[in-house]
Amino acid sequence: MLDKNGxxxxxxxxxxxxxxxxxxxxxPTLVANYIPEGINVELQSExxxxxxxxxxxxxxxxxxxxxxxxxxxTLLNGSSIFDSAMSFGMIRAQKVDLTxxxxxxxxxxxxxxxxxxxxxxxxxxxxxxxxxxxxKNIIVAMQQVNKAGESKLLSACxxxxxxxxxxxxxxxxxxxxxxxxxxxxxxxxxxxxISIEQIKNSTKGKLxxxxxxxxxxx
Amino acid sequence: xxxxxxxxxxxxxxxxxxxxxxxLGGFGLCxxxxxCINALVKKGVKGLTCISNNAGVDDFGLGLxxxxxxxxxxxxxxxxxxxxxxxQMLSGELEVDLIPQGTLATRCMAAGYGMPVVFTPAxxxxxxxxxxxxxxxxxNGTEKDYLMEHAFDSDFAIVKAWKGDTAGNLVYRxxxxxxxxxxxxxxxxxxxxxxxxxxAGELDPDHIHTxxxxxxxxxxxxxxxxxxxxxxxxxK
Numbered sequence: 001m002l003d004k005n006g007x008x009x010x011x012x013x014x015x016x017x018x019x020x021x022x023x024x025x026x027x028p029t030l031v032a033n034y035i036p037e038g039i040n041v042e043l044q045s046e047x048x049x050x051x052x053x054x055x056x057x058x059x060x061x062x063x064x065x066x067x068x069x070x071x072x073x074t075l076l077n078g079s080s081i082f083d084s085a086m087s088f089g090m091i092r093a094q095k096v097d098l099t100x101x102x103x104x105x106x107x108x109x110x111x112x113x114x115x116x117x118x119x120x121x122x123x124x125x126x127x128x129x130x131x132x133x134x135x136k137n138i139i140v141a142m143q144q145v146n147k148a149g150e151s152k153l154l155s156a157c158x159x160x161x162x163x164x165x166x167x168x169x170x171x172x173x174x175x176x177x178x179x180x181x182x183x184x185x186x187x188x189x190x191x192x193x194i195s196i197e198q199i200k201n202s203t204k205g206k207l208x209x210x211x212x213x214x215x216x217x218x
Numbered sequence: 219x220x221x222x223x224x225x226x227x228x229x230x231x232x233x234x235x236x237x238x239x240x241x242l243g244g245f246g247l248c249x250x251x252x253x254c255i256n257a258l259v260k261k262g263v264k265g266l267t268c269i270s271n272n273a274g275v276d277d278f279g280l281g282l283x284x285x286x287x288x289x290x291x292x293x294x295x296x297x298x299x300x301x302x303x304x305x306q307m308l309s310g311e312l313e314v315d316l317i318p319q320g321t322l323a324t325r326c327m328a329a330g331y332g333m334p335v336v337f338t339p340a341x342x343x344x345x346x347x348x349x350x351x352x353x354x355x356x357x358n359g360t361e362k363d364y365l366m367e368h369a370f371d372s373d374f375a376i377v378k379a380w381k382g383d384t385a386g387n388l389v390y391r392x393x394x395x396x397x398x399x400x401x402x403x404x405x406x407x408x409x410x411x412x413x414x415x416x417x418a419g420e421l422d423p424d425h426i427h428t429x430x431x432x433x434x435x436x437x438x439x440x441x442x443x444x445x446x447x448x449x450x451x452x453x454k
Contacts, residue, residue, distance in 0.1 A: 046319065047245045048393050055450040063248065063444035064380075064392040070246040070299075071450040081392055083399045083427075084245070084271070085327040088320025092338065094358065111343075122307065122316070123298035129346070130320030133339035164343035 002173045002191045002218075007141050009034045009218045010189075011100055011171050014139055020044055022091070022131060024101030025069045027141040031100055042079075044096050046127040048087050051079025068127065088127065092134045099135035101128060103142045103167075105157040108205035110167040110179045112140065113159035125162060132163030144172035144202050151204035153177070153185055174199050176216060184208045189216035219418040222386035222436045227257035230409045230435045234258065234374055237265040237290070241326065241370065241401040242280065243377040246272050246447045249394030250279050251378040251411050253439035259286055267291040269370055271322060271397055273303045278445050284312070293370075295319035299447065317346065321367050323400060328369035330403025330432070337364035375405025378439075379428070382412035383421050386430030395427065402428045411439045 002010065008030035015021060015035050022044045023029050032054075035041060043052040045067040052067060053074035061072040075081075090096060105113040112132055115125035132138060144153055153170065170177045176189040184206040187199060190213055200207060224230045231254055234240070244250030255274075258266075259282050266289050273292055274281035283289050284302050291313035297303050306312035317325075318340040328336045337355065341347050342363045351366040377398040380391035388410055390398055402408050410428075415438035 045393075047248075047396050055452045057454045058451045059454075061446060061449055061451060062392065063446050064394040066246065066248050066393055066447070069448065070248070071448040072446060073450075075392075081395060083395050084319065084323035084397045085400045088323050091320065092340075122304075122314075124294060124296035124316045125318055125346075126296040127319040129318035129344065130338070130340040133342060161344045 001194060005030055006191070006218060007171055007173060010176065010216055011139055011141055012036065013218070015039060015041055015098065017041070019097040020050065020095065021098045021100065022046065022096050024128070026102045028100040028102060029069065044090070045073070046087050046091065046131070048082050048084060049073075049075065049079060051076045053079070088130050091130055094134060094136050096135065097137060099131050099138045100141055101131060101138065103140045103152070105152050105154055105159055106140055106142065106167050106170055106179070107154050107157045108179065108185055109183050110165045111157050112162045112167050113157040114162050116160045118160065128162050132166045135166070138167055138169070140167050140170045142170065142172055144174045151202050153203045153205050155205045174202055180208065186210070187213050189214055191216060219385045220430070221384050222430065222433055223384050223415070224435045224437050226437055226440065227253040227411065228260070230254060230411070230437055231257050231261060234261070234263055236263050238263070238373040239267040239269065239371070241372045241375040241405055242268055242270040243396065243398035243401045244270065244272070244279070245393065245396035247274065247279050247445050249378050249390065249396050249398055250274070251376045252279070252442055253411050254376045254409060255279060255282060258288065259283060262286070262288070264288050265290045267293065269293040269322070269372060271295050271319060273297045273300050275299055275447065276302050278443070287311070291315065293317065293322070295322050323397060325367055325370045326397065326400040326404045329371070330400055333369060335366050335368050337366055339364050341365055370404055372404065373406055375401045375408045377402045377408065377410050379410055379412045381414045381416060381421060382410055382433070382436050383416050383418045383430070384436070385418040386410065386433030386436050387421055387426045388412065388428035388433060389421060389425060390427050399428050403432045407434045408432055409434065410436045412436060413439060413442055
């Protein structure tokens with residue numbers, strides 16, 4: 001079973017040279033640590049950065065320079081700063097090539113829920129609804145099973161939706177899945193040491209398994 | 219040059235009254251109009267509707283106006299990291315309208331550009347689409363649904379810039395820019411507080427982010443704490 005860094009490592013393999021990439025809060029942020037050398041990408045942060053760099057060295061923090069998770073960050077050579085309207089303009093116009101974000105639930109038809117648990121947690125959607133409504137290429141990084149042992153890959157989301165029919169790929173601690181346009185989670189890879197049986201038991205939505213499913217290489 | 223300078227935050231906000239709608243710039247605690255928020259707390263105006271991406275933290279930023287129960291309604295995209303906010307929201311004391319961050323920015327932009335509505339795909343098929351007009355448009359080669367969203371209507375916009383001149387021209391610094399430029403454009407009356415106020419002519423016209431026509435009042439803030447919400451660092 002993969003830990004958070006393992007999920008991030010596997011997703012990093014989806015990042016291709018020349019891409020502009022938006023990383024959400026949580027596991028997606030970790031992806032930046034595993035982008036292979038020789039792959040040049042620019043990270044977009046929706047509060048208004050292209051070309052975001054790593055955390056600053058101790059003592060170099062700048063209150064005016066934060067990422068969308070409100071963490072202090074740095075700028076790389078060639079970076080740019082812009083306002084929030086332009087930031088979501090480039091997202092809406094599909095200039096950002098790849099969006100990686102977390103989820104509480106994903107359904108077999110590509111719906112995603114990640115902003116609200118009625119009566120319990122209401123923090124808001126931030127930029128997630130804009131991102132999922134417009135991005136052409138979205139990968140969800142998530143835990144497939146919650147603390148109570150229940151699957152979060154469902155036939156239909158139970159929580160308020162963030163977007164509909166928008167998710168095409170999911171990477172979890174157990175495997176990698178494509179969400180087919182005809183509906184269903186198609187298993188592409190198993191996490192190291194994970195059996196098909198374990199995956200079946202942890203997927204509540206329609207699971208599609210064709211032939212031998214390889215173990216992922218990370 | 220038209221001179222937009224007022225003495226201080228108290229003078230800038232002197233005609234903000236109970237039950238008004240305010241836009242406040244900033245993302246998290248970054249680029250927020252600290253001096254005006256403190257002046258609003260001191261003045262004690264109540265029943266405010268605040269349009270701001272976030273709601274500050276318990277003891278800083280907009281959180282200060284929540285502590286004193288001066289806010290009736292918040293229009294924001296993300297309100298985590300504020301226990302008092304959550305308490306007031308769950309108990310029903312505070313009205314909250316959560317909207318997508320890009321929609322928030324674009325509704326400010328629409329107001330500043332003189333457009334009554336914009337169409338955005340954000341939130342199609344979700345609960346925020348309830349009661350909104352949906353239209354299908356073909357764009358970029360694909361046809362999909364868009365929600366009609368209205369330009370914001372606010373009494374005052376309060377923004378924070380790094381530098382400004384006496385004519386009201388503004389320059390922002392780094393990600394403290396965020397919502398400030400479009401809110402500056404959207405206010406019926408726009409108040410700008412700046413870290414450095416300089417005479418007209420000192421800023422390079424090519425480097426102005428917000429032209430002075432959008433700014434009605436400008437002053438240099440007395441002090442800036444510029445608190446960091448999440449200090450994340452690497453070891454040297």
